[in-house]
Amino acid sequence: MKFRFALLLLSLAATAAQAQEDTVAETWTAKCKSCHGPDGKAQTQMGKKEAIQDLSLPSWQKSRTDAQIREVIAEGARDNKKMKAYKDKLTPQQIDALVAYVRAFQKG
Numbered sequence: 472m473k474f475r476f477a478l479l480l481l482s483l484a485a486t487a488a489q490a491q492e493d494t495v496a497e498t499w500t501a502k503c504k505s506c507h508g509p510d511g512k513a514q515t516q517m518g519k520k521e522a523i524q525d526l527s528l529p530s531w532q533k534s535r536t537d538a539q540i541r542e543v544i545a546e547g548a549r550d551n552k553k554m555k556a557y558k559d560k561l562t563p564q565q566i567d568a569l570v571a572y573v574r575a576f577q578k579g
C-alpha cells in the first residue's frame with residue numbers, strides 16, 4: 472500500500488516536472504546562462520574569467536550533493552561573490568527545479 476502511494480507521488484512529480492520543464496529552462500536562460508552557458512560548461516567570458524567549473528563533468532557532479540547545489544543557488548558561493556544568492560529572487564520550487572536542471576547537464 473505504502474509502495475503504491477509512493478509510486479503515485481512519483482508519477483505526479485514526473486508530470487509536474489514535465490510541466491515545469493519550459494519554465495526552468497527559461498529561468499536558466501534568464502538568470503544563469505550569461506555566466507554558466509546554455510549547457511553548464513561555462514564557456515562564457517565570465518566563466519573563463521572566474522574559472523567556473525564545467526557543471527556537466529561527472530567529476531563535478533559526483534563531488535556535490537543535491538543539498539550542496541541547492542545551497543549554492545539559494546545562498547550564493549562562499550568563495551566567489553559573483554555567484555549570488557538567489558533565495559530572494561527565486562521561489563524554493565524554482566531553486567529545486569534548477570538543481571534538477573543542473574543534474575541533467577551530465578547527460579548532455
Ligand code: HEC
Nearest residue numbers: 502503506517521523540543544548550551553554557569
Ligand atoms: C554573474 C555570474 C553568475 C551567474 C549569473 C550565475 N552564476 Fe553560478 N557561479 C558563478 C561563479 C563565479 C561560480 C563559481 C563559484 C566558486 O568557485 O565557488 C558559480 C558556481 C555555481 C555552481 C557550482 C557551485 C559549486 O559548489 O561548485 C552552481 C551549481 C551554480 N553556480 C548555479 C547557478 C545557477 C542555478 C544560476 C542561476 C540562478 C547561476 N549559477 C547564476 C557565477 C554565476
